[in-house]
Amino acid sequence: MSTMNAITVLIDGDAPAVRPYALMRDRVLPSLERRREEIERMYAPVMGRPETDPVLLMAATVLQIMQRLPDRACAEACLYDARWRFALGDMPPFHPTTLVHFRNRLAENGKARLSLEACLESMRDAGYLKSCRAVRIDSTHLLARIADMSRLECVRETLRLALDFLARFGGVAAWEPWSGRYADRNPEELRKASAERLAARMDEAGADMRDVLEKADALGEAVAGAEPVALLRRVFGEQFELRDGAPAQRRASEAGAAVNPHDPEAQWSTKKTLGKAGWRGYKAQVCESVEDATCAKGEPTKAVVTAVLVQPATGSDHGSVPGILAEHQSAVGAESPPPDEVFADAGYVSAPALLKAEAGGYALTGPMPAPPHSGKRFGSDSFAVDIPGRVAVCPAGHASSECDRIDDAKHAQYGAKYYFAWPAKTCAACPLREQCVSKKSKLARRTLEVSEHHMTVQVRRALCKTPEYRSRMRKRNAVEGTHSELVRGYGLRRCRYKGRSKTGLQAQFTATACNLRRWARRLCWEERKMT
Ligand code: SF4
Incomplete structure (x- = not known):
């Protein structure tokens, strides 16, 4: 009797704790098997054939995430966990880094969705997932x-990584004094430095970034376009602007700026x-x-x-x-x-x-989200707006006397805007004035700006108030x-x-x-x- 047979006898696939593994073996693995050709296309046809079956690696990664295991524990579970062996069969031992390389391959080849696709297909075939x-x-x-980094730490670490790379071109000495200045990722002197000192260090880092980029660019396109140099250029642009020809720190980082050079997409x-x-x-x-x-x-x-x-x-x-x-x-x-x-x-x-x-x-x-000023003063939903008729009636029952159409090319996806206004005389005499006209506004009258889709918005707002919709x-x-x-x-x-x-x-x-x-x-x- 093989080892696998011995395990099969011991495991009850219908037991609740084993059922996910039984589904993996009986349903998901056959579905992954049907994708074998697609999975194996990630490997070179002659050299670099996988030592460990990639279909089994895919299934093992699902179980790894299910049990929240690190790579080493996953590789051990494939060998020693009876439920895993019940699901995956006799998998030959593999080094934990095999999982790292496998994931890299999946990410590089855009095959991230394969496991979910296989799972959904098996659910559909089993009649569990209906349309x-x-x-x-x-x-x-x-x-x-x-790690969370301050803007200065992010700039210094980006410089350090770029200088590590640039040291290949002429050695560390060719990149002094920057290499020495940024070798320590968290220097003692900056841990409890005053705000002025930190600001001075930031200015210094900005000037250094510009100089390092100039020197790197002089080495040719290959160096200037290399990943660490490109990242240095990006962080420089996000954190500094040129004022009187010198780099100066921006008041705030740009939206979407890199927060840590070790994961610049975050x-x-x-x-x-x-x-x-x-x-x-x-x-x-x-x-x-x-x-x-x-x-x-x-x-x-x-x-x-x-x-x-x-x-x-x-x-x-x-x-x-x-x-x-x-x-x-x-x-x-x-x-x-x-x-x-x-x-x-x-x-x-x-x-x-x-x-x-x-x-x-x-x-x-x-x-539909509530309109601006809602709860403080009359929002746009308190007005009866008729866009084709170009008229709006305020809560006091007065029709607007002005209507302008504004085409905003910058926000074209939201459509044209319509701007309504009521006469200052009417608003001054209105008993609802306190609830309507902004106290901060210098205008002594009410104005209203709505998009051309305002009536669609109003229909949805009215619908949201019905009990049937709320229940749905x-x-x-x-x-x-x-x-x-x-x-x-x-x-x-x-x-x-x-x-x-x-x-x-x-x-x-x-x-x-x-x-x-x-x-x-x-x-x-x-x-x-x-x-
Ligand atoms: S303040 Fe003016 S716009 Fe507002 S309800 Fe009164 S009359 Fe109408």
């Missing part, structure tokens, strides 16, 4: 695998719940299927994560829906019809997004629980790897692992219910 006619989407922040961003501190990293857009029936108490969800899209942290949710739906469609396959309805929160809903949804053939179900919107809320599951159960919040493409890889494997566990949980629950 996804409705989906819900939401985003969550991802923390990059980098960005700083913030949102309401995180306050001023914000986060450094990326943003993940999560898309999952929506079932018609709501789950009873204790019933595991039947929802399936169909797409996870990793975006720059500064990317807005607004306008992301078509991209997420394209990702969803590629993952579920062309044979599955596209969703009819997308549930999302107010961050995704705007007049252009509603028009795009209409053109795309799906309904975007979500609340409950279908969106479950995506918050999915975020929690991905973050707490599979560690999605913290990037395991550096760079956006590898973070995308982590997100895809996380979605696969989450689906596998959900599927197993649901099957066990259904079987228990039948007995």
Whole structure:
């Protein structure tokens, strides 16, 4: 009897703790096997054939993320964990760095989605995943695998990395005094330095950056375009501007600026719940299927994560829906019809997004954000606006006497603006003046600026107030629980790897692992219910 047979006897594939591994063996692995040709295309046809089966490596990486293991523990689990061997069979021992090289290959070849595609295909073949006619989407922040750095630390570290590279051209001595000045990444003298001293060091670093770039550029295009030099140029542009011919620190870093040269794609961003501190990293857009029936108490969800899209942290949710739906469609396959309805929160809903949804053939179900000044004074929703008729009636019942159309080429995606105004005399005598005219405004009358899609916005705002719509919107809320599951159960919040493409890889494997566990949980629950 082989070792594998001995293990098979000991393991009960129907046991809840083993069910995800049984699904991996019986359902997902055959689906991955059908993608073998595509996976093997990542390797050179003659030289560089994989020593370890890449299909098994793909499956092992899903289990690794499912159990939140580091590479070394994953390689050991393939050998010594009975459940892993039950799922993957007799896998020959491999060095943990094999997983590193495998992930690099997946990221370089853009094959990040393969594991999720295989998982969704196996779910569909098994009849578990029906067509996804409705989906819900939401985003969550991802923390990059980098240390928090001040602007000065980021500039100094970028210089240090560039000088390490440039030392190949003429040795360290050719790059003095900069090499010596930036050799220490965290010098003692700067740890408790005064604000003036830090500002002086920043100015010095700006001048050094400019000089190093000039010298590097003189070495030719190959050196000037090399990655560390290109990064130095980028950070210089983001942190400094030329004033009177000399580099001077910008008042604030540019939006989307590099925050740490070890992961230059990571960005700083913030949102309401995180306050001023914000986060450094990326943003993940999560898309999952929506079932018609709501789950009873204790019933595991039947929802399936169909797409996870990793975006720059500064990317807005607004306008992301078509991209997420394209990702969803590629993952579920062309044979599955596209969703009819997308549930999302107010961050995704705007007049252009509603028009795009209409053109795309799906309904975007979500609340319209409140207009500016809402709660303080009459917002645009308190006025009856008729764009084709070019008239607006204020809460006191006065029709506007002026209407101007403004075409803003800079914000063409939001359409033309309409500007209404009421006579100062009328407003001065109005009993609602306090609630209407801004105290800060120097104008003694009310003005109103709305987009050409304002009436679409008003229709949605009115719809959002109906009990039926509110009740329908409950279908969106479950995506918050999915975020929690991905973050707490599979560690999605913290990037395991550096760079956006590898973070995308982590997100895809996380979605696969989450689906596998959900599927197993649901099957066990259904079987228990039948007995
Ligand atoms: S302040 Fe002017 S615009 Fe506002 S409600 Fe009164 S009359 Fe109408």
